[in-house]
Amino acid sequence: MRSVIVAAPPVFGETVPVLRVAEGLVRRGHAVTALVGSRFAERAEDIGARFVPLHGAADFDDRRLMSDNPERFALPTGPEQYNWDLINVFVAGMNAQHEALQRLLEEDPDAALVANSLCTGMWPVALGAPGRRPRRWVAVVTNPIACDDDATTPMGPIPGLSGDEAVRAHRAANAEWHAVLEPTRQAAQLRLTELGAPEPMPPFYQALYSLPDALAALTVPEFDFPRANPLGNLTYAGILPAPPGGDPGKPAWWDDLDSDRPVVAVTQGTIANGDLGQLVEPALRALADQDVLVVAALGRDPSVLVGPVPANARVAKYVPFDELLPRVDLLVTNGGAGGTQLALAAGVPVVACGATEEKPMTAARVAHHRVGVDLATATPSEAQITEAVTTVLGDPTYRQAAGRLREAYAAYDPITTVEALLR
Incomplete structure (x- = not known):
């Protein structure tokens, strides 16, 4: 039996898969603490986990998030909306997630962490801020992989190119992808600085993939793009089955x-x-x-x-x-x-x-x-x-x-x- 903290930002599509993983770990005899949004309390307790609520800016009801922030819909579809979502849904809760995780790790320094990859609460310590790191940190990737690669972009290989020309084009496109999300990186950097992290914040998606010890991507390589530079800490895990309906x-x-x-x-x-x-x-x-x-x-x-x-x-x-x-x-x-x-x-x-x-x-x-x-x-x-x-x-x-x-x-x-x- 291992002591495991599972954590996720309070978004349905990010929390539920992590709680499904937690349920599987509980059934295999592990002691699981679920650090999730308040609205998921009953779900966490039903699977046999100890529920610990997120607090402050890290806890919100995603069903009302957009209606409570009408300014989001005034933004053009595309990079501006995407940056708004990343900043307000995932980066904004970093400080409170960090504080909650540190409390749990003070209680149990030997605990491992299974966190949704968009849970940013462990990023400060990973970038040098004071605090404890879990014995092992596994990030569950629920969304399509969007890491740098010489053979593809987040939207797939650029058609009609090969050899060095393809490599140069993919590198340029991936650099542009990071530039588009620079507002998100800067927002994260401000919070990291507040928490005493001396190392600079990488591009957002580089941080997402490089900081955890291991990545468990809820997909299969056959549904990913071909890759020339696969991530060394990435494991394809397949997908969780649909919850039984009955x-x-x-x-x-x-x-x-x-x-x-x-x-x-x-x-x-x-x-x-x-x-x-x-x-x-x-x-x-x-x-x-x-x-x-x-x-x-x-x-x-x-x-x-x-x-x-x-x-x-x-x-x-x-x-x-x-x-x-x-x-x-x-x-x-x-x-x-x-x-x-x-x-x-x-x-x-x-x-x-x-x-x-x-x-x-x-x-x-x-x-x-x-x-x-x-x-x-x-x-x-x-x-x-x-x-x-x-x-x-x-x-x-x-x-x-x-x-x-x-x-x-x-x-x-x-x-x-x-x-x-x-x-």
């Missing part, structure tokens, strides 16, 4: 999935569903006259939908994805890394529609590996959706490519991988 979670129309029509699932995820007019509603309209059964998982009450639900569509607030995906022929998604990979792990091709956070990087991988189509927008038109769905359903090579990824994902066990990295 019969109580099935809607009344579940048996309709037994029809002979192709099933197209549509989702905007669990957080980015404040405006279903971005993807779900256009998809329902676009596919209303197609010979498919559309299943829309809204993450919200169906009453919020504008307009009637087409006859060939079934909608629900939540759907047990572990039981739905094996019966789906195509997923239309906003491109979140978790949901996209769950579909691919079930052998389901994807139409990805994302333009913010990590979503373009996920969608670029979908296109690169030909396991679906990247529409390169968060607000696709009905015509774009119809064409993409028709293309993927009509071309068996997409399904075959997704099937190869299903075999790749099946070979990994993320809990065993993380446990091994703690030794």
